[in-house]
Amino acid sequence: GQQLNQSPQSMFIQEGEDVSMNCTSSSIFNTWLWYKQEPGEGPVLLIALYKAGELTSNGRLTAQFGITRKDSFLNISASIPSDVGIYFCAGQLEETSGSRLTFGEGTQLTVNP
Amino acid sequence: EADIYQTPRYLVIGTGKKITLECSQTMGHDKMYWYQQDPGMELHLIHYSYGVNSTEKGDLSSESTVSRIRTEHFPLTLESARPSHTSQYLCASSEYFTGDYGYTFGSGTRLTVV
Numbered sequence: 001g002q003q004l005n006q007s008p009q010s011m012f013i014q015e016g017e018d019v020s021m022n023c024t025s026s027s028i029f030n031t032w033l034w035y036k037q038e039p040g041e042g043p044v045l046l047i048a049l050y051k052a053g054e055l056t057s058n059g060r061l062t063a064q065f066g067i068t069r070k071d072s073f074l075n076i077s078a079s080i081p082s083d084v085g086i087y088f089c090a091g092q093l094e095e096t097s098g099s100r101l102t103f104g105e106g107t108q109l110t111v112n113p
Numbered sequence: 114e115a116d117i118y119q120t121p122r123y124l125v126i127g128t129g130k131k132i133t134l135e136c137s138q139t140m141g142h143d144k145m146y147w148y149q150q151d152p153g154m155e156l157h158l159i160h161y162s163y164g165v166n167s168t169e170k171g172d173l174s175s176e177s178t179v180s181r182i183r184t185e186h187f188p189l190t191l192e193s194a195r196p197s198h199t200s201q202y203l204c205a206s207s208e209y210f211t212g213d214y215g216y217t218f219g220s221g222t223r224l225t226v227v
């Protein structure tokens with residue numbers, strides 16, 4: 001199936017630092033979503049993006065839907081220990097409307113106090 | 114509070130046993146999914162359903178089977194568990210027609226086959 005390339009694979013940062021991660025693809029997406037998964041739990045939706053160029057914030061989190069519709073990034077400002085987890089991007093391909101999401105491989109975030 | 118429920122949360126069973134992992138959602142969602150995930154790794158879609166009496170295999174081959182007799186219920190069954198089935202299994206659901214494509218995930222079942 002189609003693949004989303006998510007980077008970086010893992011990040012080790014100090015509390016207070018800003019974090020940036022992104023997803024890219026060779027295909028065009030009409031929806032981008034960002035999820036966070038904490039240990040022992042299922043992923044939880046953080047931000048949803050539905051239009052090219054859209055920039056959306058949720059507290060310290062900001063995500064953007066790339067203009068080319070082939071990429072998206074997620075920024076976390078002033079990280080705190082509870083930001084630890086795996087962050088997944090997910091997208092819905094343009095040519096498969098109403099269909100299932102494609103997930104990235106995940107970014108494992110570790111925040112040192 | 115969760116609107117999608119998975120039971121059990123943890124399960125340790127012996128090789129060769131038949132098991133059913135339960136997933137129920139109270140949101141009236143048409144679409145439901147099963148993902149397999151090894152610790153800290155990506156999500157692999159193993160089954161999905163677009164509605165009652167509809168089931169499809171996902172991207173990752175799995176020896177498990179699913180059924181969708183009721184909208185709210187999407188159980189996954191392993192007829193004969195093996196150690197290679199040890200993993201976390203995540204259930205999810207989504208709307209179909211509203212344009213909101215976000216999935217709601219359950220908390221998962223962590224299966225260990227010994």
